[in-house]
Amino acid sequence: xxxxxxxxxxxxxxxxxxxxxxxxxxxxxxxxxxxxxxxxxxxxxxxxxxxxxxxxxxxxxxxxxxxxxxxxxxxxxxxxxxxxxxxxxxxxxxxxxxxxxxxxxxxxxxxxxxxxxxxxxxxxxxxxxxxxxxxxxxxxxxxxxxxxxxxxxxxxxxxxxxxxxxxxxxxxxxxxxxxxxxxxxxxxxxxxxxxxxxxxxxxxxxxxxxxxxxxxxxxxxxxxxxxxxxxxxxxxxxxxxxxxxxxxxxxxxxxxxxxxxxxxxxxxxxxxxxxxxxxxxxxxxxxxxxxxxxxxxxxxxxxxxxxxxxxxxxxxxxxxxxxxxxxxxxxxxxxxxxxxxxxxxxxxxxxxxxxxxxxxxxxxxxxxxxxxxxxxxxxxxxxxx
Amino acid sequence: xxxxxxxxxxxxxxxxxxxxxxxxxxxxxxxxxxxxxxxxxxxxxxxxxxxxxxxxxxxxxxxxxxxxxxxxxxxxxxxxxxxxxxxxx
Numbered sequence: 443x444x445x446x447x448x449x450x451x452x453x454x455x456x457x458x459x460x461x462x463x464x465x466x467x468x469x470x471x472x473x474x475x476x477x478x479x480x481x482x483x484x485x486x487x488x489x490x491x492x493x494x495x496x497x498x499x500x501x502x503x504x505x506x507x508x509x510x511x512x513x514x515x516x517x518x519x520x521x522x523x524x525x526x527x528x529x530x531x532x533x534x535x536x537x538x539x540x541x542x543x544x545x546x547x548x549x550x551x552x553x554x555x556x557x558x559x560x561x562x563x564x565x566x567x568x569x570x571x572x573x574x575x576x577x578x579x580x581x582x583x584x585x586x587x588x589x590x591x592x593x594x595x596x597x598x599x600x601x602x603x604x605x606x607x608x609x610x611x612x613x614x615x616x617x618x619x620x621x622x623x624x625x626x627x628x629x630x631x632x633x634x635x636x637x638x639x640x641x642x643x644x645x646x647x648x649x650x651x652x653x654x655x656x657x658x659x660x661x662x663x664x665x666x667x668x669x670x671x672x673x674x675x676x677x678x679x680x681x682x683x684x685x686x687x688x689x690x691x692x693x694x695x696x697x698x699x700x701x702x703x704x705x706x707x708x709x710x711x712x713x714x715x716x717x718x719x720x721x722x723x724x725x726x727x728x729x730x731x732x733x734x735x736x737x738x739x740x741x742x743x744x745x746x747x748x749x750x751x752x753x754x755x756x757x758x759x760x761x762x763x764x765x766x767x768x769x770x771x772x773x774x775x776x777x778x779x780x781x782x783x784x785x786x787x788x789x790x791x792x793x794x795x796x797x798x799x800x801x802x803x804x805x806x807x808x809x810x811x812x813x814x815x816x817x818x819x820x821x822x823x824x825x826x827x
Numbered sequence: 828x829x830x831x832x833x834x835x836x837x838x839x840x841x842x843x844x845x846x847x848x849x850x851x852x853x854x855x856x857x858x859x860x861x862x863x864x865x866x867x868x869x870x871x872x873x874x875x876x877x878x879x880x881x882x883x884x885x886x887x888x889x890x891x892x893x894x895x896x897x898x899x900x901x902x903x904x905x906x907x908x909x910x911x912x913x914x915x916x
Contacts, residue, residue, distance in 0.1 A: 444904065444908065446901060446904070446905060447908075448905065448908050448909060448912060450912050451908065451912070507901075580902075580905050580909075582902070583895075583898045583899075583902055586898060586901075586902075587850055587869060626841065626842065627841040627842070629844070629853045631844075637850070638844075638850065639844075670854070672852060672855070672867075673852060673854045673855040673867070675854055677854065755854075757853075757854070757856040757857070757858070757864075758837070758840060758841060758853070758856035758858075758864050758866070759841065759853045759856060761853065787854070789854050789855075793830050793832070793852075793855065793867040793888050793889070794888050798889075798897055799830050799852070799867070799869070799889070800852075801897070801898075801901055803897050803900050803901060804900065804901070804904060
């Protein structure tokens with residue numbers, strides 16, 4: 443499979459992985475077809491019964507081309523390393539674009555860790571959530587920045603698409619949720635013609651959203667990463683408001699706060715997260731960061747270009763209806779799929795250093811890929827316990 | 828169209844969604860100081876002008892020609908793959 447992969451190549455690679463590793467790998471077609479009639483499939487890797495359920499996703503935003511490719515190559519490397527009982531090797535990479543080449547050395551994850559992961563984790567990978575959007579984004583340079591899915595326009599409108607990462611059933615109705623300032627800053631819109639962040643006609647209205655939600659619920663996912671680009675960040679809940687650990691009554695379900703949430707750091711309202719859960723997110727996030735940074739070698743330029751920030755999702759713009767917050771919310775909604783859910787948004791790559799923003803060129807893609815592999819292997823090590 | 832970084836005080840930076848022709852990546856927001864932020868995004872010429880009119884600083888990260896060349900490389904590869912897939916069907 444060559445980067446950037448077409449939608450068809452991604453589906454073919456999923457089928458190949460399942461066919462080549464039948465004892466370990468099962469391919470499942472998600473229950474809902476997309477608006478354009480495509481099926482979405484994911485693979486489950488299980489080396490033993492009863493592993494901790496993990497979900498890795500990518501491609502929710504059509505224009506972010508690298509994450510699905512990197513998730514599939516990670517699966518390939520993991521399965522081959524396990525079956526051969528060898529280390530998982532992330533090859534060295536030399537970036538030849540700068541005036542002086544930058545070399546990132548090879549890194550390896552020990553065979554014992556690979557074994558522990560495969561035998562103690564039930565690993566689900568849905569590499570491409572939004573195939574319709576990706577196909578559209580890859581149809582011409584004029585469409586390259588398309589972000590949403592391809593929900594058809596309403597009668598009398600020409601505006602297609604929903605931002606799937608605003609469509610999950612958590613604080614979906616942002617106008618009810620925030621005060622005026624928070625409402626003005628929130629990264630969400632009820633206008634179907636909004637090119638970026640239209641939330642859809644109702645919570646989880648989109649088949650792609652329901653596919654992910656059903657895996658999260660049905661498989662009782664306890665560890666989740668949604669892989670995006672770009673900004674070299676490892677983000678953890680919450681995106682709706684700033685985190686606080688003191689007052690459990692300040693939460694997205696409490697109607698007493700409706701219209702009064704500020705959606706900004708500081709301020710009277712903060713989204714509650716138990717202290718132990720916050721600490722665990724910081725700890726695992728730091729391990730993911732260190733995995734990338736620790737494999738960057740000694741060249742200061744490589745180190746600077748491998749430095750990811752670990753921080754809560756809320757920065758300048760509050761977000762509602764996101765996959766990562768929704769996954770985390772399930773542990774509080776009474777359907778608790780697990781005693782706790784660890785959930786991240788991994789934002790890979792950069793606008794700078796020749797990394798190409800949403801669409802890295804093939805020459806730099808191996809750097810992006812290695813960062814995904816190193817971070818997610820650290821995550822999987824944590825999930826394996 | 829070019830890839831840019833925008834910097835400025837919190838209040839106008841929280842209202843970037845109002846700028847036509849600007850497609851910014853929200854998670855790229857970085858705090859530069861007490862009341863200053865930086866965000867990356869793709870901008871048309873019209874958006875660049877609107878950003879400057881709002882008193883925001885704009886720095887080009889990938890110039891239009893370079894962005895067009897990156898797209899050319901990517902789409903030539905995609906078109907080759909899509910043609911091969913069509914033949915295989």
